[in-house]
Amino acid sequence: MKKLIIIFTLFFSLAFLNVNAAVEIKKFDNEQQEQRYNYIIDELRCLVCQNQNISGSNAGLAKDLRNQVHKMILAGEDDEAIFEFMVTRYGDFVLYRPPFKATTFFLWVGPFIILVMGIFVLIRFIGKRKKTVVTELSNTDKEKLKQLLNKDKEQSK
Amino acid sequence: MKRTLWPLIVFMVLVVFLGIGLTKDPRKLPSPFIGKAAPAFTLPQLHELNQTFSPKDMHGKVWILNVWASWCVSCRAEHHVLNSMINNNNVNLIGLNYKDEVADARRWLSRYGNPYQLSVSDIEGLAGIEWGVYGVPETFVIDKKGIVRLKHTGPVTNKDITDEIMPLIKLLEKE
Numbered sequence: 307m308k309k310l311i312i313i314f315t316l317f318f319s320l321a322f323l324n325v326n327a328a329v330e331i332k333k334f335d336n337e338q339q340e341q342r343y344n345y346i347i348d349e350l351r352c353l354v355c356q357n358q359n360i361s362g363s364n365a366g367l368a369k370d371l372r373n374q375v376h377k378m379i380l381a382g383e384d385d386e387a388i389f390e391f392m393v394t395r396y397g398d399f400v401l402y403r404p405p406f407k408a409t410t411f412f413l414w415v416g417p418f419i420i421l422v423m424g425i426f427v428l429i430r431f432i433g434k435r436k437k438t439v440v441t442e443l444s445n446t447d448k449e450k451l452k453q454l455l456n457k458d459k460e461q462s463k
Numbered sequence: 464m465k466r467t468l469w470p471l472i473v474f475m476v477l478v479v480f481l482g483i484g485l486t487k488d489p490r491k492l493p494s495p496f497i498g499k500a501a502p503a504f505t506l507p508q509l510h511e512l513n514q515t516f517s518p519k520d521m522h523g524k525v526w527i528l529n530v531w532a533s534w535c536v537s538c539r540a541e542h543h544v545l546n547s548m549i550n551n552n553n554v555n556l557i558g559l560n561y562k563d564e565v566a567d568a569r570r571w572l573s574r575y576g577n578p579y580q581l582s583v584s585d586i587e588g589l590a591g592i593e594w595g596v597y598g599v600p601e602t603f604v605i606d607k608k609g610i611v612r613l614k615h616t617g618p619v620t621n622k623d624i625t626d627e628i629m630p631l632i633k634l635l636e637k638e
């Protein structure tokens with residue numbers, strides 16, 4: 307039991323060590339700058355590990371880009387200038403939210419087109435099914451049904 | 464007949480699109496630099512640290528910028544391709560030694576051969592940011608006016624050299 311506790315303590319202290327290593331200390335002039343920094347690094351994609359933003363990535367490039375963002379914020383550049391700096395060097399792909407333009411039209415509108423198509427198909431499908439269910443029974447069928455039901459009642463008595 | 468065929472048709476269309484998607488390499492991104500002026504930098508030369516190099520020094524020449532590092536495994540695979548390109552063709556090849564130690568880089572070149580006219584040492588990786596480098600090796604072709612005309616991400620193969628890079632350079636030489 308004692309051994310187990312020691313192992314657990316070691317494991318968790320190692321885990322915490324790891325967390326501490328991932329946190330970088332960046333100095334800012336004010337809180338607003340820090341908020342902007344955190345916002346921007348969440349919005350930029352790490353191009354080495356393509357499904358991570360640069361805030362969550364430990365890749366060397368992500369670290370360099372975080373430093374670049376930090377430097378530009380301290381130099382008084384606004385958000386737009388920083389995003390433009392990244393796009394001119396790495397292309398639109400560096401943005402987690404791709405801009406709406408001719409080449410990205412289907413990227414933005416495509417899912418809605420497919421949704422509308424899906425709703426259309428669904429409506430038609432339901433409409434067809436209703437038609438097949440609602441069919442009037444002929445008089446002879448009705449008579450037959452009555453007989454069968456009556457028979458059933460008499461039997462259960 | 465028609466009703467049973469529809470799902471199959473939709474499925475086939477989907478398969479075709481997904482199939483095309485599989486043949487594409489998601490790491491190959493369109494470079495925003497094609498057709499634009501080569502980004503500037505001034506960096507010390509790897510073998511002459513007190514001398515600098517800047518892309519504008521190559522004005523009037525068609526040249527290749529190859530981004531490499533001694534820590535980059537696929538650069539090693541690419542290196543013999545660059546060596547044979549230099550032996551068989553007359554091209555200006557400049558190396559950008561990206562985020563490397565000077566001693567490591569020099570040792571690497573003396574071990575595997577040095578195809579570069581010169582390499583510049585970008586220890587901080589700042590020129591790398593200017594050139595939008597995200598995966599070493601990367602190769603750029605720059606024309607006489609200093610415009611980037613081609614970007615190749617990842618190691619170049621002999622086929623890339625003969626089919627793509629050399630024909631383009633011959634074309635640009637005539638401009």
